[in-house]
Amino acid sequence: MKKKSYLNHIKSYWFAYFIIILSIVLLAFPVYVAFIASTHDASTISRGQLPLTPGKYLLENYNTAWNIGKGERIISIPVRKMLINSLIMASIIAIGKIALSLLSAYAIEYFYFPFRSFIFWLIFITLMLPLEVRIIPTYKVVSDLKLINTFTGLTVPLMVSATGTLLFRQGLRNIPKELLEAAKIDGAGPLTCLVFLVIPLMLPTIFSLFVILFIYGWNQYLWPLLITTDINFQTIVMGIVKMIGGADTSVDWNIVMASTMISLLIPALIVIFMQKLLIRGLTETEK
């Protein structure tokens, strides 16, 4: 590009660049500060003297957080353990919900069966009530079933909502009927069609939904807070807040921030590298 066009370009679009870069900085700033804090020692931070440049304690803090999880003033389990809990929880929620939704969407969309409308409506109303609204009775049910401190109790109640079913129903409607008819003529039954025709066609939707659900599951806060009374079961997102304790207890902020940085790494990487899938999945559920 010629030099004159560069200047013209900047002249026309300087405002856009300005707004965008300003926003990027505002969005990134808290994370940057947290990163800086994770490289200093606790007393520097507690005195309120945190500088804007990294310190010397990066390896030490991250090692403490990862392996030990105990500072002088906080007690927690190692981040490595919490990370594994989060990983398992998020994966189960994502995979479980996809499997359940795909099967039920398939059943509703391609078959007629008794009570079909009623059952669909029953599943549909799960959209109307986020978990937070029915938190205590749900907790009671899970407790009565002895599912506290289990991965089942942690994940299954979060698989309930119908968003996946709706999304797959939409996707199934987009499959041309001719394909299915052709498969049937070739002698394929419903299950064969599902496995060898429908699922391959729905793979983009499945992957998009996986990204969204994994992030959703990873970031769960209230539910794991209630369900994990055993400290070894803590997920990292709620474990970090537990590290902070009350407003007046003194805290090893450097360890907390190191743990926080570790905790946001995996979801952030997923969002960054699977952007297209994420955007596709989100905007499809809008319809």
Place this chain on the structure above:
Amino acid sequence: MKSHPVFRNKILPLILITPQLLITIIFFIWPSLQALYLAFVRTDPFGLSIKFVGLANFVNLFSDKYYIQSITTTILFSLIVTLISIPISLLLAVMVEKPIYFKKIFRTLLIWPYSLASSVAAVLWILLFQPSIGLITKILIYFGIQWNYILNGTQAIILITLVATWKQISYNFIFFLSGLQSIPKSMIEAAEIDGANSKQIFWKLIFPLLSPTTFFLLIMNLTYAFFDTFGIIDALTKGGPGKATETLTYKVYVDGIVNFNLSSSATQSVVLLILVSILTALQFRYLDKRVIYQG
């Protein structure tokens, strides 16, 4: 509308749908019914007798000044978060869609906060605003503002509003970006040929075309502010100081789990249930209509 099903089996679909149906019944229907039940009865302190009391629990709830305060706090909070983050995200989306360089990098850097949990976002902001260690706290004190959100209720509300808005920008941005990209370039070019300047193009062409997206985001942001901000409040203020930041959702949790007032918590849950149903119904009603008119 199809006239016959794709497959004729009657038993198989019931088998396929059973898992989802089962967990829906066990973990959704059953607890919801229990909440509904608890909202209309009263048990004595020893749990020996249960009495149906009709709407008495609801009357008590709405006469409780803390509940009314919670309602106003929640409405204020939700409206501010929604009305600030939506225009900002729209502006960003429009800017990014202009013919500029580095689009992909900009997009990535604006989307990544979607990956943050609300509690994690709150923890990040603590380093900036905590009364004793916060970086921005020091700046505020330098300018004579006594910043301590642990003691000052208004400041607490301002802080959680700030964090909630900050976190929501990425989400709205994704939808607006997608909405903008789906507007055919030919329409915009036609308007330009007709002599419209960019302000006219935006307000008379782009903005109306984005109204389904905007409406959808209005509902989603309100829902987000109502429910997904639990993590922010629990991490920063725990509903304090003095119940200043107890939104309706947080109150359900505090009254039920912390104070063991199951009856009040259940009643509040029912109120929230009605509210959310209205929001969801509105969303589906409106979006369905638009889809029909657009063919």
